[in-house]
Amino acid sequence: VHGGIATGVAQALYEQVVYDEDGNPMTGTFVGYAFPSAADLPAWEAVEMETPTPLNALGAKGIGESGTIGATPAVHNAVVDALAPFGVRNVDLPANGENVWRALQGAKA
Amino acid sequence: MTKIALTVNGSRHEAEVEPRQLLAYFLRNELGLTGTNVGCDTSSCGACTVLVDGESIKSCTVLAVQADGSEVTTVEGIAGSGELHPVQQAFHEAHALQCGYCTPGFVMATISLLQENPNPSEEEIRLGLEGNLCRCTGYHNIVRAVQAAARAGA
Numbered sequence: 001v002h003g004g005i006a007t008g009v010a011q012a013l014y015e016q017v018v019y020d021e022d023g024n025p026m027t028g029t030f031v032g033y034a035f036p037s038a039a040d041l042p043a044w045e046a047v048e049m050e051t052p053t054p055l056n057a058l059g060a061k062g063i064g065e066s067g068t069i070g071a072t073p074a075v076h077n078a079v080v081d082a083l084a085p086f087g088v089r090n091v092d093l094p095a096n097g098e099n100v101w102r103a104l105q106g107a108k109a
Numbered sequence: 110m111t112k113i114a115l116t117v118n119g120s121r122h123e124a125e126v127e128p129r130q131l132l133a134y135f136l137r138n139e140l141g142l143t144g145t146n147v148g149c150d151t152s153s154c155g156a157c158t159v160l161v162d163g164e165s166i167k168s169c170t171v172l173a174v175q176a177d178g179s180e181v182t183t184v185e186g187i188a189g190s191g192e193l194h195p196v197q198q199a200f201h202e203a204h205a206l207q208c209g210y211c212t213p214g215f216v217m218a219t220i221s222l223l224q225e226n227p228n229p230s231e232e233e234i235r236l237g238l239e240g241n242l243c244r245c246t247g248y249h250n251i252v253r254a255v256q257a258a259a260r261a262g263a
Contacts, residue, residue: 003207006247030153030242038235038248067247 001067002044008071010036012079016094034096083107113177117142118186126173132166133157135173136183144184144213148242155241158214158221159183165221167240184213187220195263196220196254205254207245215241219255223263231256 014034018026027033052059072093079095080088087107092099110125117140124139136142136159145168148156152170159168160182187194193201196219206212215238222229222237229237234255235248243251 002247002249003243003245004247007244029151030149031151035153035242035244037239037242038252039239041235041248043231043252044247044249 001046004065004067004069005044005071006036006041006067007065008068009041009075010034011068011093012072012075012095014040014094014096016096034094111174113174115176115178116180118182124173128172128174130173131169132159132161132171132173132176132181133168135176136168136181142183142185146210146213148210148214152240153242154211154214155218156211156214158217158241160217160221163221163224165218182217184216187216194220195261196223196258199254199258199261199263200251203250203254203257205246205250211241211243211245215243215251219258220263222255223259227262228259229255 014036016027016034018032020026051061053061076091076093076095079100080091083091083100083103086104088103089107091103111128112123112125114121114123116122117136122140124135126135126139133145133147136145137147145159146156147169148154150169152167155167157167157169158165160166161171161176162179163182188197194216196216200206200212200216205215218238218241222234226233226237231252234252238248238251238255
């Protein structure tokens with residue numbers, strides 16, 4: 001779950017593959033891709049919540065990398081919410097410095 | 110070819126290497142020490158971290174000839190007979206790994222970090238291990254393992 005959350009947060013804030021106009025990949029290393037290190041992420045606290053599905057006899061649901069699914073919208077919505085007072089309603093993923101700056105410029109226009 | 114002589118995990122080795130050969134590939138292909146993983150080949154990920162004269166380096170970006178005359182320690186060289194190194198033990202107990210590919214690099218980087226700073230804060234641990242990447246764990250349990258290893262006096 002921890003790793004799933006980290007992957008989801010990373011998609012919201014950091015990771016990106018960039019191509020030039022001719023389709024050449026410009027992201028050649030994990031550094032350019034902005035794969036987060038331990039210094040870029042917080043500690044996690046995982047809390048178990050049981051919500052059985054009524055759709056099968058066991059109440060079981062798939063759980064693979066469940067942390068990933070919620071983490072990206074949770075973090076990204078927080079960024080958009082923080083920028084709402086400036087008139088921002090959307091920030092392209094990932095919400096890195098450049099995309100936040102572009103969103104702010106777009107909101108001013 | 111260039112002749113080099115170095116000590117790896119306490120054993121002395123003399124070898125003829127191509128000047129362009131990287132230390133990681135020398136360790137893996139010539140000495141068979143495949144515990145040193147190559148993750149990215151661009152010194153981004155730290156999976157290839159080993160100690161050269163006690164200091165952690167990324168062996169995919171160091172030439173074998175640069176290690177001439179030095180003492181190299183890989184993950185194979187840190188455990189005692191039948192006993193894990195305290196940092197390995199801490200990683201095991203804190204469940205600080207999942208797929209394990211980054212683990213040898215993290216263990217070696219942790220040994221180097223704790224030599225420099227035996228009682229690091231959580232922030233110092235996170236900054237100290239910034240050069241090592243892990244996709245599986247989200248780092249939480251790795252940080253806990255380093256804290257446990259520090260408490261154990263590793």
